[in-house]
Amino acid sequence: MTTALALAEQVRTGTVSASEVVERHLAAIDDTDGAVHAFLTVLHDGARREAADIDRRVAAGEDPGPLAGVPVALKDNLCTTGVPTTCSSRILDGWCPPYDATVVGRLRRAGAVVIGKTNLDEFAMGSSTENSAYGATHNPYGPDRVPGGSSGGSAAAVAAGFVPLALGSDTGGSIRQPAALCGVVGMKPTYGTVSRYGLVAFASSLDQIGPISATVADAAALFDVIAGHDPLDSTSLDRPAPRTAENLGDGVAGLRVGLPLELVDGVAPEVAVGVRRAAEVLAAAGATVTECSIPELTYGLSAYYLLAPAEASSNLSRYDGVRYGKRVNGADVEAMMRATRAAGFGPEVKRRIMLGTYALSAGYYDAYYGQAQKVRTLIINAFNDAYRHADVLLGATTPTTAFPLGAKVDDPMAMYLSDVCTVPSNLAGHPAISIPFGADTDGLPIGVQVLAPALCEPLIFRVAEVLEEAAPAVAAPVLASATWTGR
Amino acid sequence: MSDAKLTRDDAAYVARLARIDLTEEELDLYAGQLAVVLDHAAHVAALDTTGVEPTAHPLPLQNVLRPDVARPSLDRDVVLGQAPEVEDHRFQVPRILGDAQ
Numbered sequence: 300m301t302t303a304l305a306l307a308e309q310v311r312t313g314t315v316s317a318s319e320v321v322e323r324h325l326a327a328i329d330d331t332d333g334a335v336h337a338f339l340t341v342l343h344d345g346a347r348r349e350a351a352d353i354d355r356r357v358a359a360g361e362d363p364g365p366l367a368g369v370p371v372a373l374k375d376n377l378c379t380t381g382v383p384t385t386c387s388s389r390i391l392d393g394w395c396p397p398y399d400a401t402v403v404g405r406l407r408r409a410g411a412v413v414i415g416k417t418n419l420d421e422f423a424m425g426s427s428t429e430n431s432a433y434g435a436t437h438n439p440y441g442p443d444r445v446p447g448g449s450s451g452g453s454a455a456a457v458a459a460g461f462v463p464l465a466l467g468s469d470t471g472g473s474i475r476q477p478a479a480l481c482g483v484v485g486m487k488p489t490y491g492t493v494s495r496y497g498l499v500a501f502a503s504s505l506d507q508i509g510p511i512s513a514t515v516a517d518a519a520a521l522f523d524v525i526a527g528h529d530p531l532d533s534t535s536l537d538r539p540a541p542r543t544a545e546n547l548g549d550g551v552a553g554l555r556v557g558l559p560l561e562l563v564d565g566v567a568p569e570v571a572v573g574v575r576r577a578a579e580v581l582a583a584a585g586a587t588v589t590e591c592s593i594p595e596l597t598y599g600l601s602a603y604y605l606l607a608p609a610e611a612s613s614n615l616s617r618y619d620g621v622r623y624g625k626r627v628n629g630a631d632v633e634a635m636m637r638a639t640r641a642a643g644f645g646p647e648v649k650r651r652i653m654l655g656t657y658a659l660s661a662g663y664y665d666a667y668y669g670q671a672q673k674v675r676t677l678i679i680n681a682f683n684d685a686y687r688h689a690d691v692l693l694g695a696t697t698p699t700t701a702f703p704l705g706a707k708v709d710d711p712m713a714m715y716l717s718d719v720c721t722v723p724s725n726l727a728g729h730p731a732i733s734i735p736f737g738a739d740t741d742g743l744p745i746g747v748q749v750l751a752p753a754l755c756e757p758l759i760f761r762v763a764e765v766l767e768e769a770a771p772a773v774a775a776p777v778l779a780s781a782t783w784t785g786r
Numbered sequence: 787m788s789d790a791k792l793t794r795d796d797a798a799y800v801a802r803l804a805r806i807d808l809t810e811e812e813l814d815l816y817a818g819q820l821a822v823v824l825d826h827a828a829h830v831a832a833l834d835t836t837g838v839e840p841t842a843h844p845l846p847l848q849n850v851l852r853p854d855v856a857r858p859s860l861d862r863d864v865v866l867g868q869a870p871e872v873e874d875h876r877f878q879v880p881r882i883l884g885d886a887q
Contacts, residue, residue, distance in 0.1 A: 397864045490844045504843045533850040534843075601830035604823055612804060619805070621877050626870035632882045633805065641807035649806055653816050654823060656804040657792065666831055667824075672840030674830050679841060712822050728844025753844075 301784050303369045303463035303517040307410065310357065310368030317353035317368030321346050321412055324370045327780035328415070328461045335778050336436050337446075337456035339375050340383055340416040346370065349412045364410030366524060371406055372456045372465040375416040376423055377508070378497035379403055386499050387421045387431035390618045390625045390643025400497025401532065402466060402508050402525045409524040414462060417452030421645045422615065423473055423501045425449050426717035429708050430647040437704070439776035440482060440743055444701035447477030447717075453511050454481040458776055460783025464521050465511040470501050471603050472696075472721025474509045475733035479696035479746020482735040482773060484518045484763070485511045487721075489753045490728030491536035493522075494529030502610035503534070505603075505725040513784075515734065515763045519543040522756060546757040551765050552585030554758075555690045561596040562694020562720050562748070570695050573736050573745040578693055580769040581762065589689065595681035596723045598674050603722040604715055605658045605671040611648075612655030618643060650711060679727045686752050691762055695720050696733040696746035720748060730756050734763045737771035744773060792821045 309315040325343055332338050353363045373379065376386045378396035385391050403413065420430040428436040428451025436451045438444040439459040446455040450467025454477035457465050467474040469487035478485025486509045493508045500506065510521035526540035556578065563574050582588045620626035620639035627642045629635035644652070658667040685692060698719060707714040724731040730753070733746040747766065751759045775783060797817040801808045808816070862875065871878040 394868060397860050397868070530850075530852065534845060534847065536845070598830050598833065601827045605827055605830075616805075620870055621879055622865075623868040624870070629880060632879045635880050636805045637807040640805055644806065649808070649812070650816055650819060652804050652806065653797065653800050654820055657796070657800045657820065657824075660800065660803060667827065669840060670831050670833070670835060671827075672842060673835035673838040674833060675841040676838050677833070677835070679844075711819050712826060715823070715826075726841075726844075 301463070302514050303366065303512060304520055306369050306463060307365060307367045310353065311362060313357055317350035317412065318347065320368050321350040321370055321414065324414060324462060324782055327782040331459060331778060331780040332461065334437065334442060335439055335455050335459050336434055337417055337452045337459065337461060338372070338415045339385060339387070339418050339433055339452070342382065342413060342415050345382070346412050346414045349407070353410055353412065364408060365520060366406065367410035369411050369464055370414040370462045371411045372415050372417050372453055372462045373403065373413060374419050374450050374453050374465070374467050376419060376468060376499040377403060377466060378499070379413065379416065382416065384416065384499070385433070387419050387433055388643065388645065388648070389432045390639070392625055394624050396497070398497060401494035401529045403497065405525050411464070417456055417465060419452055420449035421648050422499065422611070423449040423468055423470055424611065424647050424651050426472070426476055426714050427707065428452060428477070429704065430645055432645055435704055437778065438481060438701045439778040441701055441741070442778060443703055444743065445480065445704055447480035447701065449473040450511065451477045454478050454483055454485060457481070457483045457511050457513055459778050460780045463513060464517060466508055466525070467511050468498055468506055468508050469725065470505045471607060471725050472718040474511060475696050475721050475731060475746070475748060476717060478511055479733045480701040480744065482738070482744030482776070483511055483513055484515055484732065484734055485509065486518050486522060486732040487724060487730060488522060488526060488756060489730045491534055492526045492540050492754070492756070494532040494535050496529055496531040500614040502607040503614060504610060505607060515760060515767045516544070516547055518732070519547055519760045541754050541756045543757045543760045546761055547764050549761050550584060551581055551762055554586040554762070555688065556581050556586045556588045557591045557685055557689030557692045558588055559591050559593045559596060559685065559692055559694055561593055562692070566695040566698045566720070567700065569739040570697065570699065570745050574693065574695050574747050577736050577747045577766050580766055581693065584765050591685060591688065593681050593685050595678045599678055599723040599726055600715065600719045602671040602674040602678070603718070603726060604654070605667050606675065608651040608655030609658045609668050610655070612652045612659065615648070615652055675726045678723055682723070682727050682729065690751070691758055692750040694748050694750070696748040700739045700741070700743035700745060724750055729753055730759055732759045732763050734766050735770060735773065736766060738773045742774055792817050792824060
């Protein structure tokens with residue numbers, strides 16, 4: 300198998316050139332992405348240029364870094380200088396940012412090659428990648444199924460084998476949920492460990508950038524590259540980021556694992572069976588698994604769907620047709636703004652702006668927004684209590700496996716319920732990871748989730764690796780590309 | 787709290803606040819859909835949170851300052867190059883004051 304780490308090793312030692320690696324992956328994308336539609340932009344020329352530069356440096360005896368020559372896909376809400384960054388929205392049609400996101404610079408300094416920009420739900424609002432102005436992405440494990448969202452393009456790109464690594468962003472589960480539905484690893488870091496500079500803002504107190512990959516070790520390596528303090532993000536933690544790669548392989552002997560029934564009961568039976576089998580794996584590896592109950596987790600979804608739209612309604616006020624993006628003319632400046640936003644935003648974004656504006660409006664602020672902020676405190680306190688008796692928590696990532704395209708687009712509340720297991724970690728700012736753990740009877744991947752307190756990334760990667768080694772085998776995806784190698 | 791239902795007039799008012807022109811059909815659609823979401827939020831709204839402090843952010847935020855020293859910033863022409871309308875090195879917008887007609 301050719302993991303990101305194996306590819307980087309081959310490139311650094313000159314066994315294979317970065318140019319060969321990039322050509323192979325570009326060919327796979329050109330060949331198969333017509334059916335998947337993971338990418339909005341494929342950077343053929345840019346990737347070839349970057350790969351040639353890596354090869355020159357290897358030839359000159361330099362070390363291009365831990366991700367030397369590894370093709371990486373970026374969710375298209377990460378700014379890239381001179382390269383369209385659409386957020387899957389018409390309102391940013393044709394916009395080319397004048398700067399790179401901090402994570403993009405960190406990737407390049409590690410030797411990675413940016414190969415393209417991936418599809419997402421518009422402004423990362425959605426759980427199926429169907430809310431894209433550029434069309435839906437298809438799940439490689441079932442072309443009539445959603446890939447999840449909002450980072451559905453990044454998850455599908457990794458699942459199909461187009462890239463070994465991708466970046467997503469996770470506001471309420473937007474990395475972990477599509478990772479679970481596409482049978483790949485997806486991790487949301489502790490709030491503040493990865494710079495948000497150059498990530499187009501959705502809900503600023505919840506957004507985090509994180510890795511998507513085929514293996515746990517690759518996700519850990521990518522996390523180690525992107526994490527760290529950044530003076531350009533005032534919410535960036537001013538302390539060294541936890542290093543995760545060196546703790547892989549330490550196992551889970553003696554670890555206390557909590558199994559909150561709120562993240563097991565109520566999910567689809569086959570998903571619940573997967574979680575319980577994962578718990579048995581950890582117990583067999585020497586962990587103590589204890590069932591527990593954290594009733595406050597069930598309040599998370601409602602609190603999230605007030606807080607996130609409220610923050611979004613404020614953040615998205617910047618799309619006013621004045622400084623960048625689309626403009627639709629009007630008789631005066633306000634008419635221009637109203638017409639621009641009407642034409643530029645899709646239905647889900649309008650819905651969330653409406654919801655957030657309402658929750659923040661006079662007369663409703665205390666009842667909705669203020670109350671949701673207090674419930675956020677209750678959830679954080681409940682997590683803190685649970686972590687007095689457990690080092691990590693284990694549960695489902697999603698209530699179901701991948702659902703059919705079109706099944707929930709007309710029922711927003713049904714779509715929002717897809718995030719019920721993932722939003723609590725965002726509200727608390729805690730790290731969490733989804734690991735593929737078998738498939739249901741239709742062959743659709745099941746994801747299990749490991750949650751931990753803030754800055755415990757090394758721990759969740761250790762637990763994830765134990766689960767990965769024992770995970771039931773899964774057949775190759777229907778839409779596997781020539782570069783698909785599995786785990 | 788809140789047995790408040792979102793009426794069509796509420797939706798029109800919120801759309802004005804949010805500066806989005808919505809069609810009659812959109813107003814009807816969103817009024818209904820938002821009511822469903824707010825119904826779901828009702829059990830959170832009903833929780834007893836007496837004495838609970840609100841959390842606005844997962845981190846204890848404080849202002850981050852740097853030395854007040856001039857540094858290079860984005861090039862003006864590059865930034866203006868992304869604007870829909872530019873006049874005289876400035877963002878150009880339709881009239882702000884007075885009657886539109």
